[in-house]
Amino acid sequence: MTVEGDQGGATPWFLAGGGEMGRRMRAFDWAATPISGPETWPEGLRTLVALMLDSRHGMFIAWGPSLIWMCNDAFMPILADKGPGALGAPTAQVWADAWPTVGPLFDQVLRGEAQRFEDLPVPLVRDGETVEAFFNFSYNPVRDGSGTVGGVYGVVTETTDKVRAISALGSQREQFARLFDQAPSFMAMLSGPEHRIDLANPAYMKLVGHRPVLGLTVEQALPEAVAQGFVGLLDRVYQTGEAFVASNAEIGLQHEPGGPIDQRRLDFVYQPIRDADGQVSGIFLEGVDVTERAVLEQRRLALVELGDRIRDFEDPDELAFAAAEILGRTLNVSRAGYGVIDKQAETITIARDWNAPGIQSLAGVLQFRDYGTYIEDLKAGRTVVIEDAHLDPRSADTAAALKAISAQAFVNMPVTEAGDFVALLYLNHAEARPWSEEELALVREVADRTRAATERRRVETELRNLAATLEEQVEARTAELRQNEEALRQAQKMEAVGQLTGGLAHDFNNLLAAVSGNLELLEMRLRDGRLNGLGRYIDNAQGAARRAAALTQRLLAFSRRQTLDPRPTDVNRLIGGMEDLIRRSVGPDIEVEIVGAAGLWAARIDPSQLENSLLNLCINARDAMAPDGGRITIETANTWLDQRAAAERDLLPGQYLSICITDTGSGMTPEVIARAFDPFFTTKPLGEGTGLGLSMVYGFARQSGGQVRIYSEVGQGTTMCLYLPRFHGEAEVVRGPEMEAPGHGDGETVLVIDDEPAIRALIVEVLRDSGYRPLEAADGPEGLKILATGARVDLLITDVGLPGGMNGRQVADAARVDRPDLKVLFITGYAENAAVGNGHLAPGMEVMTKPFAMAALGNRIRDLIERQRG
Structure with missing residues (x-):
């Protein structure tokens, strides 16, 4: 029987169906294979081929001596990437990767033995990798017309996914079982x-x-x-x-x-x-x-509560009772409390008792013998644990005594001790049962903390009593030391006065001799009418007066009571202006080198005091290099001082400029460096120095917010460094001495208050000669009366130190109540800082220090009045 073929020819009936594989089998050139064309196939093979092509189950047929392969559409997914070349090829070639496993099965089928397997593992190459696949299959022999087995017919289902799922499920079950057990x-x-x-x-x-x-x-x-x-x-x-x-x-x-x-x-x-x-x-x-966790939490809360009680307790008995109460509640015992052991009377008094309904008193005194063998432990401060008070074999008396206070399982713990007394913490269960280690550990810790707190309070009380006694002793000793210190200070003061008078008497006598001698010569020449050369005597007297003023300034600087006139100053320019003076002062044997830093910061200092300090340091350097001479180097620099460097110099961290004077002299020993700034200390021979020079430099530096330090080695020379705070702003031009003629006024009124008639007369004469209208008063109250009249006053000149109960600053402040714009010029011989505001003057106030040049006074008056007009 035939049907119309795909190409229009006759097709065997058994190849008529089959979908894609049927089409391919009809178009295949079977004549080129060992099994020839389909028309030669035996009837049984034809029937199986028709069945295979129409089935929805995966089926294959391997026929002939070479087991030529054919299958249906349902088998194609199993072939996977083997499919394109499988049809008509020998089965051993198609399944080369699986042949070691399935080849022996095919041999058994060809011997007439059908094979059937479930979930058989077969190694296959898929997508280039060898994997293990699983199959359910049956292999059956296919016979020809003579009954001879000529091939194999198979029905196959792949179970790989199912096997893997079951395996995974089994693993999960095993894992769950392990988790369950572990x-x-x-x-x-x-x-x-x-x-x-x-x-x-x-x-x-x-x-x-x-x-x-x-x-x-x-x-x-x-x-x-x-x-x-x-x-x-x-x-x-x-x-x-x-x-x-x-x-x-x-x-x-x-x-x-x-x-x-x-x-x-x-x-x-x-x-x-x-x-x-x-x-x-x-x-x-x-x-x-969570039993252990609950026990620990209970224990923690109990200890926290005990800690609160310890912080606040005053009476040790109250603390012992609090400990018993906390333990009783925490351990849920039937009774807790504390007692007192009297070692001398050999009694135990149950002092206070706590139980569930609240606080109760438990009267009764037990004799030592009632506690039997336990009493020695209690007297020694050891803990006693009684597991069953009624059945304990050691003492029937103990059992009776404990029964009297309803004790079963019992714990006694000493918590305080003072002399012959021991406070006893006791606990008992309503029913006899062993105490757990956790319970006993809590009892011990509470008892230890209570004992430690009580002992600490006892020690604190003793220390307080001792401190009170020591305080009285310290006060008495302090009073004695103050007396000794005052006596020593007085002795030192007298010694200092003696040193001061020794040096100053010499210097001032020389200066006074020069002043008085030149004035006497001037008087003699004037009396004789000899007027030639009088200027020489005047210059000599004025020079001696100026040196006396400089010596006074040293004293004021040493006492740090000098009123400074700080101005923004270009230090390099100031030093340059002093160069000639320094060279003349140190003499021709000394080489002077000045190294000024480029871009040196400005400093807000008193220029004249800095000049005095530098000149003083250069003269000291000259003396250190005598008699052979040497070199002095004056060097300036900008300096940043960090926390460490500033602390080494006793300064605040920040920006400073330094002025260092270095000599090549003999240097200083550490002992000399340590005392160099002490007043009246000098290494010069008697009569050649007062010992105030470096004290003046030190006072000026500290008053200016800076510091002075000495760096020296014996035989290597000395460097003296001044550190001055940086001023953020422009420096003023340093002026020379005010020697020009005084300026003239225009009839302005100036009130002069000074208790020294000679000085007051000099100032009034200068004012008249300069075109001003002077008013004068001898003290503050008299000056205020003049101001109270309402008279015109353009400028007030007042001494700082005045009699009559008011100093110059008080007079100025009182005058400014009604005349807030009044200009004030203070003049002072000792620059009392307290009188002018600790060295800081209010706006419109200035100060001049006696002695001063009359021309300088006139210029200062003119400047103040012109500012008044402006």
Whole structure:
């Protein structure tokens, strides 16, 4: 029988169906294969081919001596990437990767033995990698017309996905079983309304004392749980289908049937389990034993409360009672309290008692003999633990005594001791049972802390009493030291005065001799009418007066009571202007080198005082290099002082400019450096120095917010460095001495207040000669009367130190109440800082220090009045 073929020719009936594989088999050139064309195939093969092509199950046929391969569409997914070249090829070639596994099976089928396997693993190459695939299949022999087996017919289903899924599920089950067994929390599976225990992990078995519980109901396995209500909870969960969660629940469990009940604390959950229909079929139980955690929390809270009591306690008895109360509540004992042991009277007095209803007094005094053999431990301060007071064999008297205060299991712990007394902390259970290590540890810690706190308070009290006594002793000793210190200060003062008078008397006598001698010569020449050369005597007298003024300035600088006139100053320019003076002062044997830093910062200092300081340091350097001479180097620099460098120089961190004078002289020893700034200290021969030069330099530097330091080695020379704070701004031009003629006024009124008539007369004469109208007063009250008249006053000139109960600053302040714009010029011989505001003058006020040149006074008056006009 034939049908119309794909190409219009006749097609055998058995190749008529089959979808894609049927089409390919009809178009295949079978004549080129060992099995020839389909028309030669035996009838049985034709029938199987037709069945194969029409089947939806994966089927194949391997026919002939070479087992030529053919299959249907349903088998193509199994072929995968082998499909394109498989049709008409030998089966061993098509399945070369699997042939070691399936080849022997084909041999058995060709011998007439059908084969059937499920989930057979077969190694296959897929996508370039060898993988293990699994198959269900049956291999059956195919016979020709003579009954000879000529091929193999197979039905195949790949089960790889199923096998892997089952394997994965098995692994998950094994993993779950391991987790179930190894879980730190206890777990159990209960089934049915009777709550039969089907599964329980080792943690659950440990909780119930490893009793045989599997297969039993909860009621049968754990009868103690029934009375505590846990079976009722299980019933409710099973009936309602709602989970139950408990936290820190207390439960009593037996470690073995009939054994003692052990109280435990549990966190747990009862979770209902539902079947496929949604009905509750069992309960999953899971939880953790938190007994130790609860005990630790109780212990922590007890110690926190005890710590609060310790901070506030005053009476040791109250603290002992508080400790008993805290322990009684925490350990849930039937009775707690404290007593007192009197070692001399050999008695124990139960002082105070605490129990659940509250505080009660427990009267009674026990004799030592009542405590039997325990009393020696108590007297020695050792803890006594009695597990069963009534059955203890050591002392019947002890049992009777403890029974009298309802004691069963008992703990005695000494907590305080003073002389012959020991406060005794006691606890007892209502029922005799062993004390756990945790309970005893808490008792010991509370007792130790109570004892330590009481001892600390005792020591503090003794220290307070000792401190009070010491304070009296210290006050007496301090008074004695003050007296000695005052006596020493007076002796030092007298010694300093002696040193001062020794040096100053010499200097001032020389200066006074020069002044008086030149004035006498001037007087003699004038009397004789000899007027030639009089200027020489005047210059000599004025020079001596100026040197006397400089010596006074040294004294003021040393006392740090000098009023400075700080101005923004260009230090390099100031030093340059002094160069000739310095060279003349140090003499021709000394080489002077000045190294000025480029871009040197300005400093806000008193220029004249800086000049005096530099000249003083250069003269000291000259003397250090006598008689052979040497070199003086004056060097300026900008300096940043960090925290460490500033601390070394006793300054605040910040920006400073330094002026260093270095000589090549003999240097200083450490002992000399340590005393160099001390007043009246000098290394010069007697009569050649007052010892005030470096004191003046030091006073000027500190008053200016800076510092002076000495760097020296014996035989290597000395460097004296001045550190002055930087001024952020422009420096003023340094002026020379004010020697020009005084300026003239225009009839302005100037009030002069000075208690020295000669000085007042000089100032008034200068004012008249300069075109001003002077008014004068001898003290402050007289000057204020003139101001009170309302007379015109353009400028007030007042001495700082005045008689009459008012100093110059007080007069100026009073005058400015009604005349706030009044200009004031203070003149002073000692520059009392307190009178002019600690060295800081208010706007419109200036100061001049006596002695001063009359021309300088006139110029200062002119400047102040011109500013008044402006």
